[in-house]
Amino acid sequence: MFAEATFSLFIRQYPPNRGFLVSAGLEDVLEYLEAFHFSQTGLDYLRSTGNFGDDFLQYLKNDLGPFAGSVRAIPEGRLFFVNEPVLEITAPIIQAQLVETFVINQINFQSLLTTKAARCVAAARDRVLADFASRRTHGTDAALKMARCGYIAGFQSTSNVLAAQRYGIPPSGTMAHSFISSFPSEIEAFRAYAGSFPDRTVLLLDTYDTIQGAWHAAEVGRELEDSGHRLAGVRLDSGDFDSLSRQVRQILDDAGLGYVNIIASGGLDEYQIQDLLRAGAPIDHFGVGTRVGVSDDAPWSDMAYKLVRYDQMPVMKLSTDKASLPGGKQVFRLQTPEGRFDRDILACADENLPGGEALLEPVMQDGRRLGSRPHLDDIRTRLGQDLARLDGHYQRLYNPPRYPVTLSAQLERLAAQVQERMPDAP
């Protein structure tokens, strides 16, 4: 009843200051497609709206079936660029259309969050990063996925314990201001905490005054040493991190506590981290939350899911600024003799470009996943490898140049042919 269609998911423009995006969200899409169905409650609701005829509702109930399509995708953790399909779905058109919202939703926001997190990792050089974003992400789904995106990007841990459990990410906790406020004095709070976690204590310094907090921390740090332990760190959570970190470092060093790490948190993202480290601020770890968890400077992309092939025929859309290219596609990544990324060629799905690495891989066939679920650490490694091969200027935090993506001769010809034969072409 419904002919086969291919839809392609891609961005048309880079969000501000972005020169690449990181593929993320595919696992959730595949899980969703495997579980795709209409519940009786859902069908009853659709009927109650009065918008649909009995024939169509019967079709949804009896004939739509589980998702029976095929999916090709750029694996999670790999880089993709403008106009490159990060995913293509081929299925009866009604199935391919019904899954559109979820597919865009998950891959768009997870790719944005992973990209933002990867920029933080780059800015932080060898410093350790932890995800503190759960309080300010947009909802609980985003909080869980942010932890996963951060880990893919290279974060060491997450403060979201459910995400840590679900995804196998190291959990990390922090001392709260309210813990300190609940004691008669700061140093009593510090001592109580150090007593509970003598080998993993990070003291939060700014509940009253950061410098005074550092003196208290130094005192508790020496007490821990006397009992055979070591203070793990102190955390700055407000104020001028550059100046405060230097003063706190001096206080700790003067107390013989040179091994105590300084952690900074509070409104940080890649821009502040880069500035602090370039200025030489002695900060060892960063906790990043709010700005990263909402991809503050780029909370959305124009990621679109467009019909490119229908009933064996390539199709395209010509809308102003929103044109799409026809047919299923493949992305070939070419490298330099030194193994660095040189440029990408966007080609037709059936092309074979010798020397180019084909990025889209079959991940689902006839509604069934191909291969086993990838391990999160492998996705993380993949991203590290891709970034190591992408020239640094494409990774600049401000106004990176465009990585070259060109069209294959075959795709160029196809686009010209399709445009020519389109009855509504101007």
Place this chain on the structure above:
Amino acid sequence: MFAEATFSLFIRQYPPNRGFLVSAGLEDVLEYLEAFHFSQTGLDYLRSTGNFGDDFLQYLKNDLGPFAGSVRAIPEGRLFFVNEPVLEITAPIIQAQLVETFVINQINFQSLLTTKAARCVAAARDRVLADFASRRTHGTDAALKMARCGYIAGFQSTSNVLAAQRYGIPPSGTMAHSFISSFPSEIEAFRAYAGSFPDRTVLLLDTYDTIQGAWHAAEVGRELEDSGHRLAGVRLDSGDFDSLSRQVRQILDDAGLGYVNIIASGGLDEYQIQDLLRAGAPIDHFGVGTRVGVSDDAPWSDMAYKLVRYDQMPVMKLSTDKASLPGGKQVFRLQTPEGRFDRDILACADENLPGGEALLEPVMQDGRRLGSRPHLDDIRTRLGQDLARLDGHYQRLYNPPRYPVTLSAQLERLAAQVQERMPDAP
């Protein structure tokens, strides 16, 4: 074992261009608190991390119990301002701390999204707005909640059918570009759609060329008239909406289709809507998505959840730029003789200010909800009433002045006393 604590949820600074926020998210918080518990799986996971002693894990398992606290809150749909607690929780400190992340997460992002949506409604004057955001919100939780936030703000409908079902919001559908691309020509696609939904057809004009699309729409509109129906609308989804809407209006009017609505969608938020309507663009409905669903220009606030009272004693935090005020509080809203909002007074929880309306209401006692779940339409009405009473300059889209919020004499005195007695005060 754990003393009673009161935590207060508030923003310290307005996000850019905001002069008020709308309370939203409380229903989800109350549902969460009612269901609060540790599962055996969760406890097993915590044990497996090796971070916690047996005593504590036993405590969580046997003694923590369900949430047994009390909640006072500014009801959903009401306006709140800087430093005003939108919610206060009083509970054994461990319970109040454990729920922090969820409480901030839900109320922060839902208040931001509802505020953004309310700004769109104001900019759109009497035009109809529909929520199209699900594809670009940050995750599925945000997609569902955005539909609800939009409806509270005054949107007419949502394209998220699950949200429509769950919250009782009118669903609205749209024609997709892929529907049109799957036909040999645009006009055939238009005719097929009009055949299925003769009284509710909105034709999407920009798949190939908007003006040509308008000619096709006019033709199909006349055919619908001939068969006793009326074309409901046409939709612009790209290009220069001001110029295109005028040209399309003219084409429709010339065809005797003056009743056909023009809908615009694609990257719109309150700023573009205001500009288009001020310029006189003949647009009747707006579909808003991406920018509203992520609160593009203000994707986060500094909403914080701070301990203000512990074991019968008011406490406060003095951190640079992040100070908090001590004790449980009440917000009193004073009005002018004409019934407009005049100013707010932030007071201690036990104060009574004659002539002021107390905004925080008890909504949960000993872990049980007080009163019945409010109807979404009542929340929507409440917001409409509040906005009608807030002077227009506080609702300006750019750089609104600050609505006056002052402290009661009693709260001022309390803050001075607490600061004085704090052992760590500088």
